[in-house]
Amino acid sequence: MLKAMHKTGLVFFPAFDWAIDPTHPEREERLLYTQDQVTEEGIFDIPGIIEYKPALATPKDIQRAQFCVPDEQTITTESHLISAGGAKVIADAVMGKEVQNGFALVRPPGHHSMRVSHGGRGFCHINIEAIMVEYIRTRYNVKRIAIIDTDCHHGDGTDNIFWHDPDVLFISMHQDGRTMFPGTGFPGELGGPNAKGSNLNIPLPPGTSTEGYLYVINNCVLPVLDEFKPDLVVNSAGQDNHYTDPLTNMNFCAQGYAQLTTLLKPDIAVLEGGYAIEGALPYVNLGIILAMAGIDYTGVVEPDYNPDKLKQSVSITDKIKKTVDQINSFWAQRLQLRDAAGTPGELQVRHREIYYDTDNIFERQKERVIICRDCGGSFEIDSRAMPGLHILGVHIPINACKTCIEKGYEFFESAPANTYDRIYLMDRPKDSYHTK
Amino acid sequence: MIIGLDVGGTHTDAVILSKNGIEKSVKVPTDPADLFNTVLSGFTQLLESIDPSQIRRVVISTTLTTNAIVQQTMEPVGMIVSAGPGIDPEFFRTGDHYYAVSGSINHRGREKAPVNEMQIQDIAGKLKDAGVEYVGVVSKFCVRNPSHEILIKRILNKYFKQVFLGHHVSGNLNFPRRIATTHLNAAVFALHKSFFEAVKKSLAEKGLTVPIQILKADGGTMSLEASMHFPGQTVLSGPAASIMGAIPYAPEGQDAIVLDIGGTTTDIAFLVDKAPLLEPVGIQRGRYKSLIRSLRTDSKGIGGDSALRVSDNVLSIGPDRQGPAMAFGGPLPTPTDALVVLGLMDTGDREKALAGIHTIAQGLGLSDEAAAEKVFKTCCTIILKKTFEMIDQINSQPVYTVHDFLEGYKLSPQKILLLGGPAPYFAKKIEDLYQIDTFAVPESAVANAIGAALARTTCEVSLNADTEQGIVTAHEEDFAEPISKTFSEDDLMETAYNLLREKAINSGADPENMDEVEVVEYQKFNIVRNFSPRGKIFRTKMQLKPGLIKGFEKMLHQRGNHAQSNA
C-alpha cells in the first residue's frame, strides 16, 4: 500500500493571482504545472502526507530577521506574507511533532533578501527561511540550525542575515558567481569574524551535473553537518539547477534532486527559485515530496531526460573536487580563523554595496560588529538606499552575552537622530523591536 | 404527482408528493438480499389506489452499488493503465487483472511516449482468456488528452462487452482516484443494468411509464439511461436523500448543519443558503477514495440504537448495534431507552427501558434519571464535537490564491436541522447545550424519500482552453474545438454554459429547473516562454447546483394530513 514512511507536511501556495509583472519569471503560471502533476499523482490522498493551509506572517515575525525600510507594510504584499507564513506553518507542524518533516511549496521566494531590505532583490522582498528560522528559535528555543541552500543562485540574503551567527550554519551551493547573479558566494566568504566557517559558500562550475551535486553533498555538506550537529536542518530548495532552467547553466535533474533530499534529510524544505516551470518543476517537486515522505521515486523522470547528454566533463569534476577540498580545509580551521579575525572588544568595520535588480535600488552599507568570543556579537548597519532612506539598524543576537546586549543599546541610544531617517533596534534576547 | 423512493439499510421509504403536500407515504422493511423485491413492494403499496398516469416523475435511491462494494460482489474487471513519469502505478492495483502499460501524456496534454499497440493486443488476449467481460482504461492526464484511452479502447472493443474510459469519469485531476472510479463503474455495471431494467419493466407493467431518475451521491438525479455509463455515482445516495429532504426547511442566506440521527450512525452535512456543500474532489470513505461527486457528509457511529456499556466507571456509546432498544425488546440499553426513561419518548415499554438504564446507572454510581441524562447529553456532545471538527476542517482547507486566502468563505452555521426517528427529542437538548437554534425537520421520518422525490438533476463540466495550443476541451464530454489567440473569458463561459446545458438535458433535466448554474472555479494564466507571451490558459468548472425542483416549496411548510401505512 502506498504510504508515507515519514509523515510529511506540505504547504502548497502557488499564489495563482500574483506576479511581479505579467511576463516576469516570478508569475502566476510558475507553479501551475507543478500543481497539475502533484494533483494528478494524488499526492494529497497519500496516508501520511498532510496538506496545511498557510498563514499570514506578521510584521513581528519579519522584525526578528530583517530591518524593512521604511517598514514591513511598505515593502511587502499579502503574497510575501503568505509565503513566509506558509514556511511558519510547516515549522509549527514539524516542531509540534505533527509531522516528521515538511515542505513549504510557496512563492514568491526569499533567499536574496538581506538583513536590511529596501525592496525587491532577485525576486525577493523578505527572507522567508530567515523569518522561519528566527521564529523557530524564539518559539521553540532551538539553538543550532543548519540551512542548506541548494538554489542555483548564491543565497546571498540568507548568507548575509546569518553572517555573524555561529549557531546557524549556512551552506550555499550554487553556480559560480563569476557567471551569474548575484555575483557573490566565493569560498573565501566564510562569515563574520565571530562566526568564521559557519557560512560556507560552494561555487560550482556551469555544466555541473547530478554527479557533481551529489559529490558535494557526500563529501562536504554531510561531513560538515555531522560535525556541526544541528538540532534542525533546513533546505532552501531552489530548483533552478535543472538542465532546462532558462536562467542558469547547470545539468541537475529530478532524480538528482530526490536523491539529494534523501541524503540531506532536511526537517524543513522551503521552495526557492526554479523557472523551468513546465519541463522541470512538476517532476522536481514531485521527486522532493516523495523523497521527504520516504516513498519510492524511481519513476519520477523527466520525459526528455537523457543522462548521456548531461554528463559532466572531467575538468568540471576536478574543479568541484578542488573547491570541496578548499571548503573542507576552511571548515577544519574555522576556530583558528575566528581567533585570527580580531581581538575581543574591538569594533570591526566593513563596507558593502548592494544592487536591487528587481526594484532598481542601489544601497551602500557600513557595518560595525563587536568582536566577541562569547556570542555572535552585536552589530549596527548604516544603510543608505538610492533612491530611498538612510537608516541605522542595530542587531543584538539571540544568544548575546551581557556585554554585547549593553553595547547594542549603546549603539541604538547614541545614534544621532538627525543623521538618519530611521533608527531600528532588533533585540533578539528580549524578542523586541524598536524604531526611532 | 411525483414519487421518491429511498432504500435504506433497515427500511425503505417512499412518498407521493403533490402540490398540496404529501399524498401518501409507505415504509417497508429492506431485504438486503433481495433489493429488487424490496423496491417492488414499496412501489406496489405506494401505488395502491393511485392512478399511475397522474405520476410525472419517479426518483429512486438504492444501496445496490454500496452493498456490492461492501460485500465485494463486484464483477471482475480488467484494468489497463498508462502512467508515464511519477509514482509507480502498481500502487493503484485494483485486482488480478491489472496491467500498467507504456505510453505517456504530460500535464499540458502533450504525448511524450506512444501507446504500444502490440502490448495492448497481448493484454486483450490474456483478459479474454481469463473470462473478463468488462475493461477499464485509464491514462495519466487523460483529462488533458484522452487520445491514448481512445486508441486503446478501439483495440479492445471487439473483445469485450463494454470498455470504460477514465476521461469520462470526471474533469478532475487525480490518477489513482480515476483508476478506482473507472474500476467501480465497470465492476457494478452489469448489476446496475440488470437491476434497473427489471425495475423499469415491473413499473411499466404497473402502468408507470415516466422516465425513471436515479439519485446520485451529490444529491442530484440522472436519468436511468445516463446512469448506465456511471453506475458508481449511485453509491452513498442514501445520506444524500436525507440531506436533500432537509433543504425545504433550511434558512435562506444562512449556513446550517444537518444531522440525520439514525439507528447506529448519525450523518452530518452542511447547507449554505439552502445548497448542500460538496466534497472538493469526490467521495471518500476510509481508504476508498474516488472522483464521484458527492455531498460533503461524514458519519459518527452514534444513533438511537447504539449499544450502551459501562466499564471502570466510564460510559461508552456504540459504535455497534445489538438490536433495538430494550424498550422495544432489544438485548442492551440504548440512547432510545434513556429518552424513554427521561419521559421524552412515550412509546415502548418504560419498565424494560428502566431496567436497562438501571444497569448503566449502577456502573456509573448515579441515579437512573441522572444516568439517562448523562447518556443523552454524551450523545449530543459526541455528535456535535464531530460536527465542529468538520467545520474546522472545511474552514482550514488549503487555498491557492491570495484572494481566496484573504476573502475565502468561512462556514459558520447558525441553525441545526435534525432528521431521523429520535430527532424531535434531541432538538431541545442540543439547543440548550450549544445555544444554536435547533429544530427537527417536519416529516423527518420520511425526509429521505421527500429528498429523493424533489432532487433536481445536477451535473458539472470542466473546461480547459489553451490558446498556445489553440484548443478548448472538455474531454469528459468528448468535446474539443479549435480556438483562436483571441479566445476570451466570455467565450469560455459561453462554451461552458452550452456544454452544461446539453449535458443536463441528456441527463434528464427539466429545462425549468436549470437556472441554478454556478461557476465553481475560474483561473486564467499567461503562458510566457523566454520572457514573451505565448498565449493563455483558461480553466473553469461550471455546475448545476444540487437543489430542489420548483413547484413544491409551499406545500412543504404545511404539515398536511396524509395516510401513513406501515407494512
Ligand SMILES: [Zn+2]
Ligand atoms: Zn535561484
Ligand SMILES: [Zn+2]
Ligand atoms: Zn558577546
